[in-house]
Amino acid sequence: MKIKLLRITTVPVSLKTLLKGQHRFMNQYFEVIGVSSPGNDLNEVAINEGIRIVSLEMKRQVSLWNDFVSLIKMYRLIKNEKPQIIHTHTPKAGMLGMIAGWMAGVPIRLHTVAGLPLMETRGFKRLVLDFVEKLTYSCATMVYPNSFGLRDFILQQKFCSSDKLKVLGNGSSNGIDLNFFSPTEVSPETKFSLKTKLNISPTHFVFVFVGRLVRDKGLNELVSAFEKLEVNNKNLKLILVGPFEENLDPLLPMTIKAIHENPNILPVGHQSDVRPWLAISDALVFPSYREGFPNVVMQAGAMGLPSIVTDINGCNEIIIPGKNGEIIPPKNEKALYDKMSEWIENPEKVSLMAKNSMSLLETRYDQNVVWNALLIEYERLLSLKFIS
Numbered sequence: 001m002k003i004k005l006l007r008i009t010t011v012p013v014s015l016k017t018l019l020k021g022q023h024r025f026m027n028q029y030f031e032v033i034g035v036s037s038p039g040n041d042l043n044e045v046a047i048n049e050g051i052r053i054v055s056l057e058m059k060r061q062v063s064l065w066n067d068f069v070s071l072i073k074m075y076r077l078i079k080n081e082k083p084q085i086i087h088t089h090t091p092k093a094g095m096l097g098m099i100a101g102w103m104a105g106v107p108i109r110l111h112t113v114a115g116l117p118l119m120e121t122r123g124f125k126r127l128v129l130d131f132v133e134k135l136t137y138s139c140a141t142m143v144y145p146n147s148f149g150l151r152d153f154i155l156q157q158k159f160c161s162s163d164k165l166k167v168l169g170n171g172s173s174n175g176i177d178l179n180f181f182s183p184t185e186v187s188p189e190t191k192f193s194l195k196t197k198l199n200i201s202p203t204h205f206v207f208v209f210v211g212r213l214v215r216d217k218g219l220n221e222l223v224s225a226f227e228k229l230e231v232n233n234k235n236l237k238l239i240l241v242g243p244f245e246e247n248l249d250p251l252l253p254m255t256i257k258a259i260h261e262n263p264n265i266l267p268v269g270h271q272s273d274v275r276p277w278l279a280i281s282d283a284l285v286f287p288s289y290r291e292g293f294p295n296v297v298m299q300a301g302a303m304g305l306p307s308i309v310t311d312i313n314g315c316n317e318i319i320i321p322g323k324n325g326e327i328i329p330p331k332n333e334k335a336l337y338d339k340m341s342e343w344i345e346n347p348e349k350v351s352l353m354a355k356n357s358m359s360l361l362e363t364r365y366d367q368n369v370v371w372n373a374l375l376i377e378y379e380r381l382l383s384l385k386f387i388s
Helices: 010-019 022-026 040-049 063-082 093-103 123-139 148-156 188-197 219-229 253-261 274-278 294-304 333-345 348-366 367-384
Strands: 005-010 031-036 054-057 085-089 108-113 142-145 206-211 235-240 265-269 283-286 307-310 326-330
Touching: 005 022, 005 063, 005 093, 010 031, 010 040, 010 085, 022 031, 022 040, 022 367, 031 040, 031 063, 031 093, 040 054, 063 093, 085 093, 085 367, 093 108, 093 123, 108 123, 108 367, 188 274, 206 219, 206 274, 206 294, 206 333, 219 235, 219 253, 219 333, 253 265, 274 294, 274 307, 283 294, 283 333, 294 307, 294 348, 307 333, 326 333, 333 348
Parallel strands: 005 031, 005 085, 031 054, 085 108, 108 142, 206 235, 206 283, 235 265, 283 307, 307 326
Antiparallel strands: none
């Protein structure tokens, strides 16, 4: 009998995309069961990863009654399955999974931190989120920040002791598949067709952003800086790959208006495959306020794009200034404008950084390195608990 491992996320798209391929890899050594809220994405996890799935409704927003119901269901599931390891990702799944795992007496309870929304929260809500974070960590046996910056923040906030924290490898929750994210995987015909559709000519300098179109991803600053750049630079395009989330963290009305009315700003919505959009671009711009360990910066680098990122967790570990991109202060539109302008005027510099991007990723964040680091950690913990 294989040791049973529960991997839990709040919503199934996290199980499907953020940990893509990892479940199938771990299923060679454990009986992996994916747990998340119901939906088509969860069914796709079962098919694509070859693992058993269980749907359990969890709400991303705070809801005492719904969270209590989910906790009871999680406890019953764990008591029924009797896993030796529970590994949670995302805040709500972490809270419910760690509390229920502790209540059920699961010997190894692990939580990965891949970003903390509370970093941009103030007042009473911040106090509540701090309490939830401390509660989650107190019920866990180990906590894995997916960047060194996140580890330092957790220690500064005194969410838990240092002996419970560990960054695996060089960071990242899932690494990067360098065979999948490769410039050679997008054909010249696909690039030509996409550029024609978007009216992108060889003379255009194309910036791309990938992520949710929300305030804390720096979209207000990015759109404003881009429109100012257009005054003196006519051959510019800005591709925005990702969905709007108007209920959670809406953009300013003027930003939304510009996105919809400026012909050089190209919102293409959510894309299941971001490679073609990266392949037709010259540089990634990612002015986020907070991150854990951003996959998109790794993906862009693997596709041969340098990145302008903010000086936040994860981003400032992937990017080495002047080598594969540049780092600017967060929430600073002028710094963003200045750096974008500099890159437009110095294409040779951009080209040199692009050449460095792939080689730097290969040595630090290859997916197999990340997966094996986690496997070794599972085996270490199992040996300490004398489970076989």
